[in-house]
Amino acid sequence: MGKTIAEKIFDAHRVDHPEKDIHVIRLDAVFCHEITTPIAVNDLVSRGKDRVFDSDKIKVVIDHVSPAKDSKTAMQGKILREWAKRHKIRDFFDIGRNGVCHALFPEKGFVRPGYTVIMGDSHTCTHGAFGAFAAGVGTTDLEVGILKGVCAFRSPSTIKIDIIGRLPDGVFSKDVILFIIHRLGVNGATNKILEFTGPVVDAMSMESRMTLCNMAVEAGATSGICNPDMTTVEYLWEFIQNDHADKESALATFKSFHSDSDAQYDQVIEHDVSRREPMVTFGYKPDQVKPVKEMASTKVDQVYIGSCTNGRIEDLRVAAQVLKGKKISDSVRGIVSPATPKAFRQAMEEGILKTFMDSGFCVTNPTCGACLGMSNGVLAEGEVCASTTNRNFNGRMGRGGMVHLVSPATAAATAIAGFISNSGLYKGSP
Amino acid sequence: MKNFSGNVLFLDRSDINTDEIIPAKYLTEISKQALKPYLLEDIKLEGFNSQLDVKGKHVIITRVNFGCGSSREHAPWALEANNIHLVIAENFARIFRQNMFNCGMMAVELPDQTIDGIFKEFAGKETHLETDFENNAFIITADGHQQEISFSISDFDRALVMTGGWVDYADEKY
Numbered sequence: 001m002g003k004t005i006a007e008k009i010f011d012a013h014r015v016d017h018p019e020k021d022i023h024v025i026r027l028d029a030v031f032c033h034e035i036t037t038p039i040a041v042n043d044l045v046s047r048g049k050d051r052v053f054d055s056d057k058i059k060v061v062i063d064h065v066s067p068a069k070d071s072k073t074a075m076q077g078k079i080l081r082e083w084a085k086r087h088k089i090r091d092f093f094d095i096g097r098n099g100v101c102h103a104l105f106p107e108k109g110f111v112r113p114g115y116t117v118i119m120g121d122s123h124t125c126t127h128g129a130f131g132a133f134a135a136g137v138g139t140t141d142l143e144v145g146i147l148k149g150v151c152a153f154r155s156p157s158t159i160k161i162d163i164i165g166r167l168p169d170g171v172f173s174k175d176v177i178l179f180i181i182h183r184l185g186v187n188g189a190t191n192k193i194l195e196f197t198g199p200v201v202d203a204m205s206m207e208s209r210m211t212l213c214n215m216a217v218e219a220g221a222t223s224g225i226c227n228p229d230m231t232t233v234e235y236l237w238e239f240i241q242n243d244h245a246d247k248e249s250a251l252a253t254f255k256s257f258h259s260d261s262d263a264q265y266d267q268v269i270e271h272d273v274s275r276r277e278p279m280v281t282f283g284y285k286p287d288q289v290k291p292v293k294e295m296a297s298t299k300v301d302q303v304y305i306g307s308c309t310n311g312r313i314e315d316l317r318v319a320a321q322v323l324k325g326k327k328i329s330d331s332v333r334g335i336v337s338p339a340t341p342k343a344f345r346q347a348m349e350e351g352i353l354k355t356f357m358d359s360g361f362c363v364t365n366p367t368c369g370a371c372l373g374m375s376n377g378v379l380a381e382g383e384v385c386a387s388t389t390n391r392n393f394n395g396r397m398g399r400g401g402m403v404h405l406v407s408p409a410t411a412a413a414t415a416i417a418g419f420i421s422n423s424g425l426y427k428g429s430p
Numbered sequence: 431m432k433n434f435s436g437n438v439l440f441l442d443r444s445d446i447n448t449d450e451i452i453p454a455k456y457l458t459e460i461s462k463q464a465l466k467p468y469l470l471e472d473i474k475l476e477g478f479n480s481q482l483d484v485k486g487k488h489v490i491i492t493r494v495n496f497g498c499g500s501s502r503e504h505a506p507w508a509l510e511a512n513n514i515h516l517v518i519a520e521n522f523a524r525i526f527r528q529n530m531f532n533c534g535m536m537a538v539e540l541p542d543q544t545i546d547g548i549f550k551e552f553a554g555k556e557t558h559l560e561t562d563f564e565n566n567a568f569i570i571t572a573d574g575h576q577q578e579i580s581f582s583i584s585d586f587d588r589a590l591v592m593t594g595g596w597v598d599y600a601d602e603k604y
Contacts, residue, residue: 138503138529
């Protein structure tokens with residue numbers, strides 16, 4: 001019987017099988033940020049276990065609240081900084097070099113096909129875009145990851161999402177994943193892996209695949225995953241060129257992880273996107289999704305473009321294309337946070353930041369801040385935000401605030417209109 | 431081993447996420463005890479008062495997909511700071527469930543009819559739940575009425591509860 005990509009990765013990393021459905025796997029990378037790691041560090045110290053399994057496999061960033069907004073967040077940064085120094089962790093990204101973890105670490109080449117990765121952050125599933133098994137965990141799992149380089153998971157039962165057809169102009173991977181979450185429900189994939197396949201995924205950039213995988217957890221999934229291909233190889237080439245004779249041989253190596261044609265899936269869902277429209281969430285759950293045109297009179301106070309879902313250069317380019325030569329509504333506060341210094345610099349060099357500023361947007365440094373209502377764009381009671389982030393939970397961007405999740409194109413069009421609106425890039429019914 | 435018995439807090443809603451259990455603005459705390467006053471502060475639940483309704487409760491019974499969303503272990507810690515070590519639901523989000531057992535606490539799943547039956551019989555009443563860990567049973571009591579319900583957890587989860595969590599278990603074994 002054939003195996004899925006996730007099963008093959010588990011097979012290559014299993015160190016223990018304490019019972020039928022539990023697999024303890026070896027980790028290739030443990031990612032850390034300043035919200036969930038300091039408590040793990042303090043706990044390790046208090047247990048007399050202030051050790052790390054491999055300082056080269058631990059990657060650390062301060063991203064959630066950057067720059068620090070108060071004494072407490074400053075202390076979280078300080079604990080992380082001192083810990084990284086103490087254990088000679090070389091890949092530590094402090095302010096000036098920091099970015100949103102799930103955008104920054106792929107850019108640095110830290111995720112490779114076939115890898116296993118954990119982080120104390122639910123959107124770690126993003127890295128599955130590279131054909132890795134990457135999962136969000138709590139602080140205790142992170143602590144054990146740091147200490148021993150292992151983590152326990154249930155068997156990687158997989159739902160295959162075969163995305164077929166042709167993506168219409170003005171419809172993006174964000175719209176596709178919102179619709180898939182709508183179909184699955186917020187716990188439709190709990191304890192499962194979502195494997196994204198099909199011609200639409202094959203044609204997607206790594207950035208678009210990361211957007212897909214990023215929101216797998218919003219359907220409850222342990223991780224999203226894509227089979228690595230030449231797009232993956234091209235993205236990673238600068239980091240892997242010394243390990244492979246050429247791109248073809250790198251691809252051949254990565255293909256050994258591909259799901260077999262006779263692999264067993266929990267479920268196979270075919271999803272034709274040819275008639276898909278731009279989508280938006282309503283309510284307080286990410287599976288409450290409808291076409292943008294059905295929400296078109298909804299007034300917004302703020303538009304936020306950024307985050308681990310949609311703060312990459314591709315997202316900024318699309319938003320700028322919509323904003324070019326236009327002004328945002330007087331009643332809207334527009335905030336854009338390029339997710340990494342590299343995306344920021346590229347946006348600067350391509351004139352994208354100027355387009356944002358000319359249109360009336362505020363450009364902030366890379367940080368997670370506003371997405372989870374911690375800093376850089378918190379909502380007041382009763383305010384409404386169209387956001388390219390990943391969660392519309394009650395209070396998520398500020399107590400009493402309402403969040404509508406959209407693609408960068410829809411966010412930009414909404415900023416111009418002052419109410420939720422389709423972008424001109426979408427040629428279907430407005 | 432922690433205490434898994436006490437008065438019951440009924441949360442009659444599905445998909446309660448960890449932002450509702452402990453809002454992100456409190457994630458800057460670096461001690462578990464500091465989270466105590468903020469448990470369930472942002473929950474969307476008609477008539478619920480997080481200041482009053484949590485007091486004196488040590489067990490939560492709820493519906494589907496409890497603990498979804500953010501991976502923050504602050505959610506189990508906010509429960510722990512309020513001496514709530516047991517949550518019973520139809521099912522849980524993966525990370526939350528694992529976090530509970532990793533901390534030596536319990537997230538126990540019961541079939542939907544059983545959960546429904548418990549809500550019908552006990553919700554709205556002063557209810558006490560006694561956990562018989564050895565025999566995999568909950569004894570639920572209210573108004574002189576008593577019901578015994580059996581539960582099952584895996585051997586791995588049981589080992590985590592008994593050793594007090596994943597750190598000691600893993601450091602010894604791997």
